[in-house]
Amino acid sequence: MTSEYSAHHLQVLEGLEAVRKRPGMYIGSTDSRGLMHCVWEIIDNAVDEALGGFGDRIDIVLHADGSVEVRDRARGIPVDVEPRTGLTGVEVVFTKLHAGGKFGGGSYAASGGLHGVGASVVNALSERLDVEVDRGGKTYAMSFHRGEPGVFDGPEPDAAFRPFEASSELRVIGKTAKGVTGTRIRYWADRQIFTKDASFHLDELVQRARQTAFLVPGLEIVIADERGEERTETSYRFDGGISEFADFLAADAAVTDTWRLTGEGTFTETVPVLQDSGAMIPTDVERTCHVDIALRWGTGYDTTFRSFVNIIATPKGGTHQAGFEQGLMKVLRTQVDQNARRLKVGNDKIEKDDILAGLTAVLTVRLPEPQFEGQTKEILGTPAVRAIVAGVVTKELNARFASTKRDDKAQTALLLDKVVAEMKARISARTHKETQRRKNALESSSLPAKLADCRSNDVAESELFIVEGDSALGTAKHARNSEYQALLPIRGKILNVQKASISDMLSNAECAAIIQTIGAGSGRSFDLAGARYGKIILMSDADVDGAHIRTLLLTLFFRYMRPLIEEGRVYAAVPPLHRVIAINPGSKPNETIYTYSEQELHALLNRLQKSGRRWQEPVQRYKGLGEMDADQLATTTMDRAGRTLRRVRVQDAEAAAHVFELLMGSDVSPRRDFIVSSADRLDREAIDA
The missing domain is CATH 3.30.565.10 (Histidine kinase-like ATPase, C-terminal domain)
Structure with a gap:
């Protein structure tokens, strides 16, 4: 230098x-x-x-x-x-x-x-x-x-x-x-x-x-x-263009059809124009901006948004996205205010996130010589596009809300219900997050009364067992290690959140208790750092009802607390199906062996028979967790030294949600087709009756 x-x-x-x-x-x-x-x-x-x-x-x-x-x-x-x-x-x-x-x-x-x-x-x-x-x-x-x-x-x-x-x-x-x-x-x-x-x-x-x-x-x-x-x-x-694109991107059940909003606007900008003489002279040029939008709202809370300028993706947005959001806010705030009495809004105001929840939208604008920020063209900078897009959205959406067609009136009413429900869910979730942190001994706790909490404040070590029914809770209380294992009982089958609204989910006592206990909020406001337990373990009976309850719980976690699943913090306990007491000769104590499937039981009995050993008849078949005593439940299902846990992965939850939508969703025809096509696969002996 x-x-x-x-x-x-x-x-x-x-x-x-x-x-x-x-x-x-x-x-x-x-x-x-x-x-x-x-x-x-x-x-x-x-x-x-x-x-x-x-x-x-x-x-x-x-x-x-x-x-x-x-x-x-x-x-x-x-x-x-x-x-x-x-x-x-x-x-x-x-x-x-x-x-x-x-x-x-x-x-x-x-x-x-x-x-x-x-x-x-x-x-x-x-x-x-x-x-x-x-x-x-x-x-x-x-x-x-x-x-x-x-x-x-x-x-x-x-x-x-x-x-x-x-x-x-x-x-x-x-x-x-x-x-x-x-x-x-x-x-x-x-x-x-x-x-x-x-x-x-x-x-x-x-x-x-x-x-x-x-x-x-x-x-x-x-x-x-x-x-x-x-x-x-x-x-x-x-x-099919961008309408087909929006349908492809949408992952949840529809609240509205896919709406197409189109329009255009003109603006004047001063640009240097190359003359025949070779000089660059500033000239006022009139531009036309064409706007084409496909959007639909679904039952979920995730937002899927794609924006394009002359088919070039703009993942970081720009003036066209700002105009789109401005138009949505203006129209929906006005509509909510006009229907405030029916919607029971009170003094609360909807925010942008309430409107964007469950929205799938594809926004395209076409105009000559748009201004981008940088060669990578990730952000549109042309200022006049914002007002044009906002104007098209406002005009087209107002026309949709003013439509006298039966379908349009029904869908716009459902949309307003969803937006207001999102607003109430946001306020409720914020309240939960602010009040449901782990309290120390000097503070009052507003956690559910039926929660049997653990003593440890170490989130990484703590475990929350969600157990089925009070009978299992009583046994589990004696089987757990109260230092780091907490218990939350649920009564039977929780709400089917696959087709319930957000407000219905939050007002459901069992769902609210689970969200309240975990303490990290729900939906868009979920904060993984606020979760009070390192592991969430679903412990249900080893029968079809238990599997159904587990599927309902997984659907709740997948839809409203997905980061827990993505981080691998949700597990399913694996309780045994059978208890076999193998008789030992002489004064040697008998051996207790647990099996977890019919195949495993038959293999065990064949092995015992070949070795000349006998077992007590009848072999105990557990119908529920309540049939076990505390020592048995601890040894097989809760004690870290001997238990088996199945970690729930995202693809597991997606598959469960798909099957659950098929079997318990609002659309009946796929379920009927599934039952008809699968009837010949039914094994009468497999029915647990």
């Missing part, structure tokens, strides 16, 4: 040198995320063509040699000479930053590419890039090495490369049938730039391809993966 600082210390990076020197500026990072960003820079150019009505299919191939190829049937990159640079359109697109057809020249009304750096950045960060263009009955080709045009002596990326010296050449390599146009781009990412572990993620590619097919109805996107032993191919095409 030197204190001298003069002009000769300054560095001027020409052309694509800046991209190679600072790749993160253009693609975000040089790991797998940046590698995937490059793929989508190329794909989005083809999608923009399809968006303009040119081409109905895009093929993406992940080759075994690590290269990626993107083919489309669009107009093809221009091959004529661009007058200012004297270069062909192909070379301009791939070698010049901030050059392309998306700067207001009339080629695209709305597009994802705006900065004119996508293709050239990918070229700069590629060890080799080959492009072929079908136009005017001919096939043109050009190759690049780390952004420099030239000729390779072979098909491999490490083949000898000769750069053009005097002038570059766009080669004609074949002929095409009349009317056939399109572009094929294949490139090898430069491993001098990207990290060693950077790789193309097929799952991410498939997910976004499906998303794009939803956003551009009629466009088919085909992904072929040739990297494995066998070639795999996935294809997506959807004609």
